[in-house]
Amino acid sequence: HGLTNSLPTALERGEFFIEYQPLVRLSDGTVHGAEALVRWCHPLRGVLGPDQFIPLAENTGLIVPLGRWVLGEAVRQARAWQFADGEGPLRVNVNLSPFQLRYPDLVRDTAEVLKEAGLEPTALCLEVTESALIGADETLLRPLRQLADLGVDIALDDFGTGYSNLSNLRRMPLSALKLDRSFTRGMQQDPADPVDLKIVEGVVALAHTLDLAVTVEGVETGAQAEHLRVLGCDTAQGWYYARPGPPDRLHALSLVDA
Ligand code: G
Numbered sequence: 001h002g003l004t005n006s007l008p009t010a011l012e013r014g015e016f017f018i019e020y021q022p023l024v025r026l027s028d029g030t031v032h033g034a035e036a037l038v039r040w041c042h043p044l045r046g047v048l049g050p051d052q053f054i055p056l057a058e059n060t061g062l063i064v065p066l067g068r069w070v071l072g073e074a075v076r077q078a079r080a081w082q083f084a085d086g087e088g089p090l091r092v093n094v095n096l097s098p099f100q101l102r103y104p105d106l107v108r109d110t111a112e113v114l115k116e117a118g119l120e121p122t123a124l125c126l127e128v129t130e131s132a133l134i135g136a137d138e139t140l141l142r143p144l145r146q147l148a149d150l151g152v153d154i155a156l157d158d159f160g161t162g163y164s165n166l167s168n169l170r171r172m173p174l175s176a177l178k179l180d181r182s183f184t185r186g187m188q189q190d191p192a193d194p195v196d197l198k199i200v201e202g203v204v205a206l207a208h209t210l211d212l213a214v215t216v217e218g219v220e221t222g223a224q225a226e227h228l229r230v231l232g233c234d235t236a237q238g239w240y241y242a243r244p245g246p247p248d249r250l251h252a253l254s255l256v257d258a
């Protein structure tokens with residue numbers, strides 16, 4: 001596999017970069033923060049998305065240094081936004097691979113990166129997928145609790161697509177659920193799919209009962225956003241607001257919307 005050979009040096013060569021996609025508060029349309037999404041600018045193949053190299057990075061162990069790099073970049077970027085923006089502090093979401101959760105220095109590294117950048121831990125949200133937490137045992141729950149104790153938010157990504165064990169919702173130190181975009185697809189129809197509306201309504205009720213915020217992914221139309229607002233979702237992310245893009249664009253967006 002050609003990519004396998006070039007992956008280890010790609011980090012040293014500075015071939016990775018991060019795009020940011022805003023998370024918008026449904027109540028008033030202001031920018032809450034952004035999710036960091038890593039890309040690889042491969043010298044021969046062009047820009048590759050995470051689906052094309054994250055599994056490879058996981059299998060080769062490179063996910064640990066790569067994940068640490070993404071975290072450092074994203075945290076420094078969030079700090080830069082806070083300096084540039086008179087509005088409320090922008091927050092940053094970073095995806096965490098299950099392999100990183102099993103890495104013993106994750107919590108120490110994260111605390112260090114935050115301290116070095118001067119970013120308060122509450123401005124960082126780490127996203128963990130449901131499927132990463134299948135059969136979540138103490139090995140995975142302990143670092144999550146330690147991160148939560150630092151003040152970092154933990155969000156359950158792709159919620160509803162995995163094997164959600166609802167009892168996990170009680171055991172895990174979560175702050176938010178990210179509802180997978182398959183649930184919001186039916187809201188693009190006119191009229192919206194009544195079953196999808198009911199499902200989202202139920203998830204929001206469950207989440208809010210457990211003190212979890214609800215973020216919805218894949219919002220592509222204004223009608224969808226309005227449905228989700230009425231159903232009580234807290235924040236939204238999707239092409240309706242912005243595609244993933246360079247960090248400076250987020251700042252411009254927050255000034256326009258505020
Ligand atoms: O960038 P794109 O919108 O194609 O994202 C595809 C998936 O890749 C996302 O669902 C996200 O979970 C994953 N992803 C993006 N960036 C990172 C990263 O830095 N680390 C890990 N582990 N996954 C990421």
Ligand code: G
Nearest residue numbers: 095157158217218219220237238239240244
């Ligand atoms: O795995 P995760 O859900 O964290 O990554 C989000 C993925 O969904 C990225 O690949 C991103 O480019 C894509 N995405 C983001 N917003 C939208 C959207 O509104 N519609 C669709 N179809 N895809 C989106």
Ligand code: MN
Nearest residue numbers: 035095127157
């Ligand atoms: Mn994510």
Ligand code: NA
Nearest residue numbers: 157158178217
């Ligand atoms: Na997701």
